[in-house]
Amino acid sequence: TDPALIRNFCIIAHIDHGKSTLADRMLQITGVVDDRSMRAQYLDRMDIERERGITIKSQAVRLPWNGHVLNMIDTPGHVDFTYEVSRSLQACEGAILLVDAAQGIEAQTLANLYLAMHNDLHIIPVLNKIDLPAAQPEKFAEELAGLIGCDPSDVLRVSGKTGVGVKELLDHVVETVPAPVGDADAAARALIFDSVYDTYRGVVTYVRVVDGHLGKRERITMMSTQATHETLEIGVISPEPKVAEKGLGVGEVGYLITGVKDVRQSRVGDTVTSAARGATEMLAGYDHPRPMVFSGLYPIDGDEYPELREALDKLQLNDASLVYEPETSAALGFGFRVGFLGLLHMEIIRERLEREFGLSLISTAPNVVYRVVMEDGKELTVTNPSEFPTGGKIAQVFEPVTKSTILAPAEFIGAIMEICQGRRGQLQGMDYLSEDRVEIRYTLPLGEIIFDFFDQLKSRTRGYASLDYEPAGEQEADLVKVDILLQGEPVDAFSAIVHKDKAYGYGVDMAKKLRELIPRQQFEVPIQAAIGARVIARENIRAIRKDVLAKCYGGDISRKRKLLEKQKEGKKRMKMVGRVEVPQEAFVAALSTE
Numbered sequence: 001t002d003p004a005l006i007r008n009f010c011i012i013a014h015i016d017h018g019k020s021t022l023a024d025r026m027l028q029i030t031g032v033v034d035d036r037s038m039r040a041q042y043l044d045r046m047d048i049e050r051e052r053g054i055t056i057k058s059q060a061v062r063l064p065w066n067g068h069v070l071n072m073i074d075t076p077g078h079v080d081f082t083y084e085v086s087r088s089l090q091a092c093e094g095a096i097l098l099v100d101a102a103q104g105i106e107a108q109t110l111a112n113l114y115l116a117m118h119n120d121l122h123i124i125p126v127l128n129k130i131d132l133p134a135a136q137p138e139k140f141a142e143e144l145a146g147l148i149g150c151d152p153s154d155v156l157r158v159s160g161k162t163g164v165g166v167k168e169l170l171d172h173v174v175e176t177v178p179a180p181v182g183d184a185d186a187a188a189r190a191l192i193f194d195s196v197y198d199t200y201r202g203v204v205t206y207v208r209v210v211d212g213h214l215g216k217r218e219r220i221t222m223m224s225t226q227a228t229h230e231t232l233e234i235g236v237i238s239p240e241p242k243v244a245e246k247g248l249g250v251g252e253v254g255y256l257i258t259g260v261k262d263v264r265q266s267r268v269g270d271t272v273t274s275a276a277r278g279a280t281e282m283l284a285g286y287d288h289p290r291p292m293v294f295s296g297l298y299p300i301d302g303d304e305y306p307e308l309r310e311a312l313d314k315l316q317l318n319d320a321s322l323v324y325e326p327e328t329s330a331a332l333g334f335g336f337r338v339g340f341l342g343l344l345h346m347e348i349i350r351e352r353l354e355r356e357f358g359l360s361l362i363s364t365a366p367n368v369v370y371r372v373v374m375e376d377g378k379e380l381t382v383t384n385p386s387e388f389p390t391g392g393k394i395a396q397v398f399e400p401v402t403k404s405t406i407l408a409p410a411e412f413i414g415a416i417m418e419i420c421q422g423r424r425g426q427l428q429g430m431d432y433l434s435e436d437r438v439e440i441r442y443t444l445p446l447g448e449i450i451f452d453f454f455d456q457l458k459s460r461t462r463g464y465a466s467l468d469y470e471p472a473g474e475q476e477a478d479l480v481k482v483d484i485l486l487q488g489e490p491v492d493a494f495s496a497i498v499h500k501d502k503a504y505g506y507g508v509d510m511a512k513k514l515r516e517l518i519p520r521q522q523f524e525v526p527i528q529a530a531i532g533a534r535v536i537a538r539e540n541i542r543a544i545r546k547d548v549l550a551k552c553y554g555g556d557i558s559r560k561r562k563l564l565e566k567q568k569e570g571k572k573r574m575k576m577v578g579r580v581e582v583p584q585e586a587f588v589a590a591l592s593t594e
């Protein structure tokens with residue numbers, strides 16, 4: 001295709017503002033999906049995406065429109081997947097910035113807009129859902145225009161649901177988004193913006209060609225690793241894969257299949273070039289996404305450990321950001337320490353493990369990555385409370401911090417500041433987007449955000465606040481490890497790294513919870529919370545005499561035996577902590593976040 005006829009654009013928006021629905025209408029209006037095959041959220045192909053109504057993977061689709069070729073890239077909206085969004089943006093020249101006409105600008109609207117501006121994309125402001133009775137297009141057109149510096153009359157109005165305004169929007173894309181520019185005669189360079197594992201076809205790599213040309217049966221090189229592969233198939237998605245016999249040229253967006261089995265061999269952000277005539281310079285911006293949040297994952301039934309390992313191996317084929325290593329807990333047995341991009345990523349992985357692989361899992365409380373400097377100058381990276389040094393002298397502990405942005409109606413400023421202050425936030429600034437909507441910026445420790453911050457924020461603002469954050473380095477903090485002891489034995493699964501001021505609260509809560517959850521034993525069981533050797537909270541589980549046999553007076557031997565067997569079975573689901581029997585359910589309940 002002549003690059004002058006190509007328009008590459010993405011749709012960016014806050015979650016639920018209607019990206020996927022608008023994408024559906026575009027598929028229909030351009031005729032690539034007929035009315036009969038149409039289903040809602042056509043491009044959200046994973047079950048979990050369809051059920052949750054969220055987009056996790058980016059999708060690229062080629063749409064014919066009035067003699068032009070439009071490549072539309074639908075992006076995930078959630079902060080955990082910002083890395084993927086930013087790659088997708090690099091594959092485009094334009095972005096439709098979609099805003100729900102009943103909601104207005106939200107935190108991810110801003111975050112995505114800044115990403116798009118950073119990538120020098122042409123931005124098309126669009127209000128969506130104008131069919132809603134609650135829509136306030138006049139008000140929000142003004143807000144949006146103020147934000148990007150255009151006239152309110154330049155803000156387009158559409159309904160992804162009814163299709164109103166979508167044709168005009170497509171025309172507008174053709175008219176205003178710049179055609180891709182590249183050197184057709186140069187060595188091939190293509191940016192990998194997505195990489196997906198498919199059981200039948202192996203890894204499918206999505207690319208945007210910047211210079212040169214990629215063809216079928218050509219040896220290609222991944223520039224970051226210098227690994228070479230042969231392209232077995234090359235094509236475009238419209239909306240199903242279609243082989244492109246002539247390959248892909250400047251500005252084109254499509255996929256290639258090389259037979260590699262692992263997405264880590266074909267990484268998002270990497271540059272593909274030709275092996276015979278390699279480019280010398282990679283396209284900008286390749287870096288590994290780093291796991292931000294760690295948690296221990298254990299099978300409830302210890303026998304399922306090999307299955308858990310296999311399941312993680314399989315998921316990693318499709319998710320280069322997932323990292324894990326074996327870990328052993330005295331309380332929970334064999335499991336894995338798993339690193340995630342954020343809380344949603346964690347939830348999704350856990351849900352997939354349970355649903356797609358039929359596993360039942362316990363996960364320990366999530367924690368961030370700490371850097372601990374000892375007095376003798378040694379340094380360690382702590383991804384697990386059990387690695388937090390207790391012996392030697394700690395000089396400093398550093399924790400990751402974020403630049404966080406909260407958008408909400410102005411009436412909630414007080415409540416929001418209270419929550420942020422309570423979590424060691426530092427106010428960085430505040431701006432009014434309109435007279436009743438504010439943007440509040442805080443520096444907040446990541447460790448505070450991953451601990452039900454979002455839920456609190458939502459409940460204190462009746463659901464009106466939205467949050468976005470990005471990593472912003474680290475800061476020194478007064479952090480300690482709190483251990484929970486049963487009869488003097490520490491239970492590793494309950495240890496946590498918390499700020500000094502919160503240590504007491506954590507200890508008291510955990511001790512109280514466990515007192516409720518652990519059944520009485522034949523002896524008294526003290527529960528203690530401690531920092532090192534210093535006990536900060538204490539509860540007691542009183543003793544009982546549990547004599548099951550006393551209930552069956554004399555005679556019936558078989559009944560006695562049955563009872564004893566039953567009791568034995570029950571014990572299998574008990575974990576021993578020292579002499580204390582702790583039922584599996586107690587771990588599950590104590591570690592659940594509610």
Ligand code: GDP
Pocket residue numbers: 013014015016017018019020021022041053054055077128129130131132158159160161162
């Ligand atoms: P995404 O998270 O940005 O991809 O948003 P979705 O496309 O999944 O839409 C979120 C919700 O808004 C869904 O329940 C849609 O049915 C609804 N929605 C999307 N567009 C419109 C619209 O134009 N009008 C109305 N009334 N609802 C819409």
Ligand code: MG
Pocket residue numbers: 019020021053054055
């Ligand atoms: Mg979506």
